[in-house]
Amino acid sequence: EVQLVESGGGLVQPGGSLRLSCAASGFTFNIYSMSWVRQAPGKGLEWVSYISGSSGTKYYADSVKGRFTISRDNAKNSLYLQMNSLRDEDTAVYYCARDGRGSYRDWFDPWGQGTLVTVSS
Amino acid sequence: EIVLTQSPGTLSMSPGERATLSCRASQIFSSTYLVWYQQKPGQAPRLLIYDASSRAAGTPDRFSGSGSGTDFTLTISRLEPEDFAVYYCQQYGTLPRTFGQGTKVEIK
Numbered sequence: 001e002v003q004l005v006e007s008g009g010g011l012v013q014p015g016g017s018l019r020l021s022c023a024a025s026g027f028t029f030n031i032y033s034m035s036w037v038r039q040a041p042g043k044g045l046e047w048v049s050y051i052s053g054s055s056g057t058k059y060y061a062d063s064v065k066g067r068f069t070i071s072r073d074n075a076k077n078s079l080y081l082q083m084n085s086l087r088d089e090d091t092a093v094y095y096c097a098r099d100g101r102g103s104y105r106d107w108f109d110p111w112g113q114g115t116l117v118t119v120s121s
Numbered sequence: 122e123i124v125l126t127q128s129p130g131t132l133s134m135s136p137g138e139r140a141t142l143s144c145r146a147s148q149i150f151s152s153t154y155l156v157w158y159q160q161k162p163g164q165a166p167r168l169l170i171y172d173a174s175s176r177a178a179g180t181p182d183r184f185s186g187s188g189s190g191t192d193f194t195l196t197i198s199r200l201e202p203e204d205f206a207v208y209y210c211q212q213y214g215t216l217p218r219t220f221g222q223g224t225k226v227e228i229k
Binding site: 045062110114 | 165171213214217219223
């Protein structure tokens, strides 16, 4: 069974940093691209970042470019999101999602259960 | 950036009725690179339809997707109690990949 389990969320002050992790199991992790998608409380979904299987290609939403860094460790079947200079508007549930085996032209399936990041003083 | 507009925002329906959800794109994007997700309270989204009209594994056949260009539709032929949820469309033809704002299907 394909499983994605996020961790690392919590309460952080504006301007602070947080590192999210996503542990993957049940599939050949290194051949799949991965993404982070977030959802502000009571709001819709927003794609945040993408990384290819080899880590050779990375994309970011304009809203997080220069502040967030996506990475992965294929030996550990793990995906990460380093979030710096956090703002109030970054408050959201962050989902890890499996992407496709090729380019960004693919869908998210499955999704993890999400981890809540709250940015507040 | 492609903006996806879903309508209506809320659909009040009774079990057994047919539901039609719309997703309109601000510009044409490549092929039929559109998916539909279902999200229930407290849960992660679940893939229902990919490539605009192909059902994902485990998606009941009462769900169907159609459309191309800028207009796409998700149809639920006969609503079951477990279908009351929020539905999102998402395009993956261009970056950034974008979502519609969602349509909530609620029990009337």
